[in-house]
Amino acid sequence: DHDIVCRREDKEVIHYRERIHMPLITASDILSVLPRPPYKVHCIHLTDKDRLEALKGKVERKYAGQITAQFSNDQYLEFYSHEAGKGNAILEVCRIFGIPEENSIAAGDAPNDISMLLAAGTGVAMANADPDVKEAADFITSLDNDHNGLIQAIEKFILC
DSSP: OOOEEESSOOHHHHHHHHHHOOOEEEOSSGGGGOSSOOSOEEEEOSSOHHHHHHHHHHHHHHTTTTEEEEEEETTEEEEEETTOSHHHHHHHHHHHHTOOGGGOEEEEOSGGGHHHHHHSSEEEEOTTOOHHHHHHOSEEOSSOTTTTHHHHHHHHHTOO
């Protein structure tokens, strides 16, 4: 829940930790240090997206309907239960707080955001979003997420 768990700290793990600032646990037997199965697994390659694409295809063929494989950027391939993901998460949050799904708004820029944009009442893609993300969105900002794109969405849909 709050740690990165892997066999060793390599350049990919160092790069990932610099971005997300989570503690690291290393273990030769990863499952032995987990109190329960992980909710998400990352495969990271800093220079060869083709290798990640090949792995994604193998996992999708072998575990179709069980595991979702999505890129969060060109270097990070995520695997998680088909029942999990951001789309189901937003629906669960709406259910817990009694928010009608049509009143929910989600914003994203990467392929792992698509299920969330489709589940939300309004899906917003940032200007710098992947083309598939833009296709899934109801609205595309003219600014990217490094230049107040989210503020543009908030002003349009929440502060209107």
